[in-house]
Amino acid sequence: MQKLLLLLILSFFSTAGFAASCPDGNEPIKTVSDDGTYFLYKCASDSNNDVSNKTPIDQDSILASKLEQRRTINVFRAWDTPSTYRDVYKYHYGLYWTVDPKAPEHTIKLSQINWNFNYPRYDYDDYDGIEEFILKKDWQHEAEYGATDTVKFWDDNFAEYISNVSQELVDQYDTDGVELDWWRDYGGVLASTGLNSALVKKARTSIAAKLRDKLGNNSVILGNVGWDLNTATTEYINGVFLELWKAPGTQRYSSSDILKMEDSLYFYDKYLQEPRIIAMAPWRVSTGGNSRLIPRDVDENIRYAKLFTAMAMVIPENGYILYSDNNWDENDGDYGHQYYDFYNIDLGKATSKVIEVTKGVAFKKHQDGYIAFNRLGYDVTVDFGDFQSVIPPMSGVFLNLDGKKI
Numbered sequence: 493m494q495k496l497l498l499l500l501i502l503s504f505f506s507t508a509g510f511a512a513s514c515p516d517g518n519e520p521i522k523t524v525s526d527d528g529t530y531f532l533y534k535c536a537s538d539s540n541n542d543v544s545n546k547t548p549i550d551q552d553s554i555l556a557s558k559l560e561q562r563r564t565i566n567v568f569r570a571w572d573t574p575s576t577y578r579d580v581y582k583y584h585y586g587l588y589w590t591v592d593p594k595a596p597e598h599t600i601k602l603s604q605i606n607w608n609f610n611y612p613r614y615d616y617d618d619y620d621g622i623e624e625f626i627l628k629k630d631w632q633h634e635a636e637y638g639a640t641d642t643v644k645f646w647d648d649n650f651a652e653y654i655s656n657v658s659q660e661l662v663d664q665y666d667t668d669g670v671e672l673d674w675w676r677d678y679g680g681v682l683a684s685t686g687l688n689s690a691l692v693k694k695a696r697t698s699i700a701a702k703l704r705d706k707l708g709n710n711s712v713i714l715g716n717v718g719w720d721l722n723t724a725t726t727e728y729i730n731g732v733f734l735e736l737w738k739a740p741g742t743q744r745y746s747s748s749d750i751l752k753m754e755d756s757l758y759f760y761d762k763y764l765q766e767p768r769i770i771a772m773a774p775w776r777v778s779t780g781g782n783s784r785l786i787p788r789d790v791d792e793n794i795r796y797a798k799l800f801t802a803m804a805m806v807i808p809e810n811g812y813i814l815y816s817d818n819n820w821d822e823n824d825g826d827y828g829h830q831y832y833d834f835y836n837i838d839l840g841k842a843t844s845k846v847i848e849v850t851k852g853v854a855f856k857k858h859q860d861g862y863i864a865f866n867r868l869g870y871d872v873t874v875d876f877g878d879f880q881s882v883i884p885p886m887s888g889v890f891l892n893l894d895g896k897k898i
Contacts, residue, residue: 545727546766553710555668559767561598562586564839564858565805568771568812570733570827571604583831587771587812589671589714591616600769602671602712603661607654607699609633609674610641619657625650629685636819642685646695655702668712670703671733675715677724693724700728712769719752721759731769732760740820743786744777744796750867750886753800754852757807770811772804773827775818785821788830795887797832802865802888806856807846837890837898839863849874853883861898862891 549556568587569580580588580595588595589602606617609631625644633640644650658670675696677689685692703713714731734756738745745753753774760770776793777786786793797815804811816829840859848854853872855864866872866883873882879895890898 547709548766549710555600555710555712555767558586558598558600558668559810562810562841564837564841564863565801565835566810566812567831567835568814570771570773570814570816572825579831584835587769592665593667600669600712601665601667602669602714603658603665603667605654605658605661605670605672606643607672608643608645610643611637612639612641621653622657625653645699646685646687646691650695651698651702654699655706658703659706662707662711669707669731670711670713672713672715675717675725675729675732676720677722697725697728700725704728709766714769714771717760719756721756723763726760726763726765728765730765730767732764732771734760734770734772736772736774738775738818740818741779743779744792745774747867747869750799751852754803754807754867757803757811761808761811767810768808770804770808771814772800772811773814773816774800776815776821776829778818778821788817794832794834798834798888798890799865799867799886800888801835802863802890803867805863806854806865809842809845834890834898839890839892861893864889864891 563584563586566586567584569585569589571590580593580599585595585599587600587602589604591604593599593601593603595601610617610622610626622643625647627642627644629642631640631642645654661667662669677692677696682689682692687695700713700715707713712731713729714733715725715729716733716735718735718737734753736745736749736753738749753772757770757772761768764770774796776788777790777796779786793815800815801813804813814827814829815832816827819826822828839861842856842858844857846854846856849872852868853864853866853874855862855874855876862876864874864881864883865888866885869885871882871884873880876891876895878893881889881891881895881897883889892898
């Protein structure tokens with residue numbers, strides 16, 4: 493198999509005179525060009541976070557305290573199904589959203605807000621006063637979710653209204669902010685309302701601005717952006733849910749899909765407000781029918797789980813991972829998953845930003861080792877300074893300081 497040797501000299505091992513030449517005060521990262529004929533020097537901040545327009549959170553806030561308790565690998569939980577509250581305490585989730593999220597003190601808890609649709613069969617989203625904004629018009633949700641009414645979120649009074657509702661729910665359930673599903677300018681919301689994407693964007697921006705004003709800088713506003721790369725509201729929101737949907741029957745993601753995931757992680761870690769929480773939710777390898785399921789613990793699923801976990805931990809500063817079932821895999825709800833043993837790997841806290849070796853290969857140094865990923869189709873040998881290690885294709889690896897794989 494083709495093997496590419498990429499020599500990367502970490503800035504903290506270099507003896508060349510590059511001190512303080514990058515905007516963040518670090519030395520440039522030295523890499524070899526794609527054709528191997530010359531060296532490249534790149535600041536980590538070039539491909540990562542741009543802090544020029546960021547509003548920091550208070551370091552003595554509850555949210556800052558919870559972020560300080562992040563582990564090497566940080567897993568999140570999306571809604572309740574198909575499990576119970578007990579699992580939230582059995583396993584270590586760093587982020588969790590639902591209607592009334594009960595979780596340990598270290599978990600960032602978010603209140604689920606239905607801002608653009610309403611479920612007639614449930615009462616949890618029958619917020620006081622919502623009837624003024626409900627249209628008895630089908631939102632055109634998937635059939636599995638049942639009847640869904642459209643909420644007139646573009647009404648001039650709605651942004652103020654939903655921000656007040658959000659504040660009440662955050663106070664009532666003692667949560668750290670809100671999660672907004674379908675945080676997009678197109679999709680079912682356009683089909684049900686007849687609005688164009690520009691009007692949806694305007695309404696979402698108004699809602700995001702009101703939410704930030706109401707909840708303050710020390711609360712999380714996290715939107716489900718799916719596959720979108722969209723800066724419409726990144727002036728106000730500080731979290732995204734990358735719900736990486738694939739069509740029913742699709743077994744696995746393509747290499748171009750995984751490239752898009754990488755781009756999304758870099759994109760939102762650059763444009764979100766602080767603390768830039770990115771919850772990445774790739775769906776597992778599946779044959780598209782619960783009578784023919786590929787188990788969660790087969791080698792291929794574990795390999796992809798490690799790849800996506802490494803990407804989510806290496807690229808963003810505050811990344812979270814959930815490698816889950818496809819929506820069609822089971823009949824008892826979405827986002828069932830296995831809590832893999834490798835989620836408990838402990839390499840301490842990150843001591844560097846993402847270090848991009850080349851497009852598709854990157855790593856991050858931790859107190860007691862390294863996390864690296866290679867989403868390319870061939871082996872890549874990376875020089876970490878004290879050792880070299882071969883990163884296999886389509887894989888994520890976890891290394892001790894001496895280069896031993898965990």
